[in-house]
Amino acid sequence: MPACAGAPPIVATPNACSTLIPDSWRAPVPGADLPGGKTVADWIAFGDAQTGQLDKANGRTTDALAIIGRCERRDAAAVKKARPKFLGLF
Secondary structure (H helix, E strand, C coil), X not given: CCCCCCCCCCCCCCCCHHHHCCHHHHCCCCCCCCCCCCCHHHHHHHHHHHHHHHXXXXXXXXXXXXXXXXXXXXXXXXXXXXXXXXXHCC
């Protein structure tokens, strides 16, 4: 029990930042379809397509971490700003 009365506790919503990630990103990025042909060009096209899918998946990870990080910083700043200051100083 606190010794003196103060402002009510500030409660931040847990896990709210993860809700900013698009639901479609929760599904894995599918790999490229294997080529139907047997020429080198078919396999080169497959390699390019597969690399594109990998770039998409890696981009999602980077973007998701950036979104959550900015959200957490925003929430922490809001909590800090909302806290009353003792004698207007602390």
